[in-house]
Amino acid sequence: MGVLDKLRLDSKVAIVTGTGRGLGREMALALADAGADIVAAARTQAQIDETAQLVRAKNRRCLTAQTDVTDSGSVNRMVEATLAEFGRIDILVNNAGGATRGWNKPLETLSDEIWHNGISLNITSTFYCCRAVLPHMIMQGGGKIINVTSGLGVRASRYNFMYSTAKAGMINFTRALAMNYADKNIQATLILPGIFPHDDPQMMAFWQGGKFIPLGRPGKDDELGPACVFLASDLSSYMNGEMIALEGGGLAGGEVPTGFAPIVPLPEGVRE
Amino acid sequence: MSLEQFSLQGKVALVIGAGTPIGRAAALALAEAGAEVAVATMLPSKQEEAIVTACVAAIQSLNRKSFARTIDVTKEDDVAALVQQTVTDLSCLDILINALDLPFAKPLSAVSLAEWQRVLAVNLTGVYLTCRAVSMPMLAQQAGRIINIVSVLGERGMANGSAYCAAQAGVLNLTRALSLEWARNGITVNAIGAGWTEGMGMIADEQIKQQLTRYIPNRRLAQPDEISDAVVYLASDGTGFITGQVIWIEGGVLSRL
Numbered sequence: 001m002g003v004l005d006k007l008r009l010d011s012k013v014a015i016v017t018g019t020g021r022g023l024g025r026e027m028a029l030a031l032a033d034a035g036a037d038i039v040a041a042a043r044t045q046a047q048i049d050e051t052a053q054l055v056r057a058k059n060r061r062c063l064t065a066q067t068d069v070t071d072s073g074s075v076n077r078m079v080e081a082t083l084a085e086f087g088r089i090d091i092l093v094n095n096a097g098g099a100t101r102g103w104n105k106p107l108e109t110l111s112d113e114i115w116h117n118g119i120s121l122n123i124t125s126t127f128y129c130c131r132a133v134l135p136h137m138i139m140q141g142g143g144k145i146i147n148v149t150s151g152l153g154v155r156a157s158r159y160n161f162m163y164s165t166a167k168a169g170m171i172n173f174t175r176a177l178a179m180n181y182a183d184k185n186i187q188a189t190l191i192l193p194g195i196f197p198h199d200d201p202q203m204m205a206f207w208q209g210g211k212f213i214p215l216g217r218p219g220k221d222d223e224l225g226p227a228c229v230f231l232a233s234d235l236s237s238y239m240n241g242e243m244i245a246l247e248g249g250g251l252a253g254g255e256v257p258t259g260f261a262p263i264v265p266l267p268e269g270v271r272e
Numbered sequence: 273m274s275l276e277q278f279s280l281q282g283k284v285a286l287v288i289g290a291g292t293p294i295g296r297a298a299a300l301a302l303a304e305a306g307a308e309v310a311v312a313t314m315l316p317s318k319q320e321e322a323i324v325t326a327c328v329a330a331i332q333s334l335n336r337k338s339f340a341r342t343i344d345v346t347k348e349d350d351v352a353a354l355v356q357q358t359v360t361d362l363s364c365l366d367i368l369i370n371a372l373d374l375p376f377a378k379p380l381s382a383v384s385l386a387e388w389q390r391v392l393a394v395n396l397t398g399v400y401l402t403c404r405a406v407s408m409p410m411l412a413q414q415a416g417r418i419i420n421i422v423s424v425l426g427e428r429g430m431a432n433g434s435a436y437c438a439a440q441a442g443v444l445n446l447t448r449a450l451s452l453e454w455a456r457n458g459i460t461v462n463a464i465g466a467g468w469t470e471g472m473g474m475i476a477d478e479q480i481k482q483q484l485t486r487y488i489p490n491r492r493l494a495q496p497d498e499i500s501d502a503v504v505y506l507a508s509d510g511t512g513f514i515t516g517q518v519i520w521i522e523g524g525v526l527s528r529l
Binding site: 002003004006007008029030033034174175176178179180182183194214215216219220222223225226227229230235236237238239240241242244245246247248249251252253 | 273274275277278279301304305447448449451452455456465467489490491494495497498499501502504505508510511512513514515516517519520521522523524526527528
């Protein structure tokens with residue numbers, strides 16, 4: 001078998017959470033390009049329907065599963081539906097998450113609700129998905145779990161307490177998975193995407209066109225696909241508990257002007 | 273995304289230290305993925321020479337251009353001549369793989385200054401010399417991929433491994449610094465952090481291998497190609513946004529206490 005053939009994911013089944021748009025959709029489509037059938041799990045049916053159309057256009061099967069990843073019952077139903085449709089689960093990408101309303105808030109102003117909802121969306125969701133999927137991966141004799149973290153999981157930024165905590169949690173959760181399930185042939189790895197404005201002019205302006213990033217630009221959505229396929233495939237057969245960071249070099253430095261993120265102006269009324 | 277994105281057709285790679293198990297596997301994987309590959313020894317030794325010569329034959333049997341050169345990576349002129357020959361014979365240079373690995377273990381109180389300097393010269397200064405030499409063609413074409421292979425001992429300490437650990441950590445941070453220096457010149461600089469691999473110099477005997485196997489979460493050592501396969505990924509066109517990073521491939525050893 002040639003080295004490039006190891007990338008093929010034919011007859012594999014991949015669940016991707018947060019597949020309605022953005023990087024989740026991008027990863028699902030890349031996995032489909034490599035041959036995998038996809039379970040598109042997200043909250044908004046219209047969005048996962050659109051993702052499913054794109055997957056099917058690549059001649060891969062796609063199951064849409066409207067899922068609230070913060071509800072373990074909903075996650076369990078999604079996994080049951082996957083097994084009913086495909087009979088197996090080879091790859092789980094825990095992509096759902098977001099900085100939500102915890103973004104840019106000093107700790108003293110963070111409500112219980114923002115904290116708990118954010119932690120629940122960003123990290124408890126991963127616990128629920130892994131708990132539901134692991135027994136099947138063990139029974140099948142192996143699997144790949146890919147978790148999505150952030151630059152905020154390894155460095156702090158101003159006033160992002162909930163997100164930084166959850167994303168750092170994601171990293172050590174992944175190590176714990178790696179350590180405990182390696183002997184079941186289950187590999188857990190991480191993708192760390194830097195700044196990806198999704199071609200949105202407003203986001204592009206907010207991130208100053210990425211001029212503070214060492215490479216001088218932000219990430220392009222289609223740069224995430226190859227990393228996801230690499231981690232999901234046999235090309236990374238001995239990688240476990242570790243990450244691929246796609247972030248243009250910010251984490252290698254950290255001193256101005258090569259830091260990871262710009263100093264973003266605070267909203268009105270928030271103290272400097 | 274198309275899997276064609278991973279193809280290295282039309283690229284030229286240079287693998288230094290192709291006499292090591294990982295270097296040899298990297299050279300073959302790059303050729304399989306489509307690249308023309310020049311291979312060089314790390315030090316002039318009969319054993320390394322035999323491996324790189326056989327490596328060239330294997331690469332050529334895949335219908336890729338290749339040549340072998342015996343160099344001492346600590347010698348400026350050797351490294352410069354190697355890079356020159358690559359550019360002349362294979363027409364350009366897109367990918368540099370540093371698979372330098374001179375194993376060394378001894379209690380620090382017994383390490384002579386000459387031994388210390390030797391370990392740093394091959395493992396660390398060699399990387400500096402090769403990176404500097406390829407910077408000429410790569411900066412001229414404003415494109416390039418540099419991939420340094422390091423050991424988990426660049427991240428974790430080991431008793432009696434002080435010189436080796438220091439050199440490996442040096443390569444890691446050299447990688448980060450260079451990535452920033454050339455970030456706007458189209459050159460990415462990354463490392464692959466190799467776990468305990470079959471045939472690796474630091475694994476002295478069967479007893480150590482058995483201890484490691486018990487300790488590694490994956491319960492086995494890596495095969496050389498499991499490390500070198502990541503070279504193909506990092507060398508491909510789809511990884512332009514990754515720089516200054518280490519991709520650790522180590523069967524979970526860095527995850528555990």
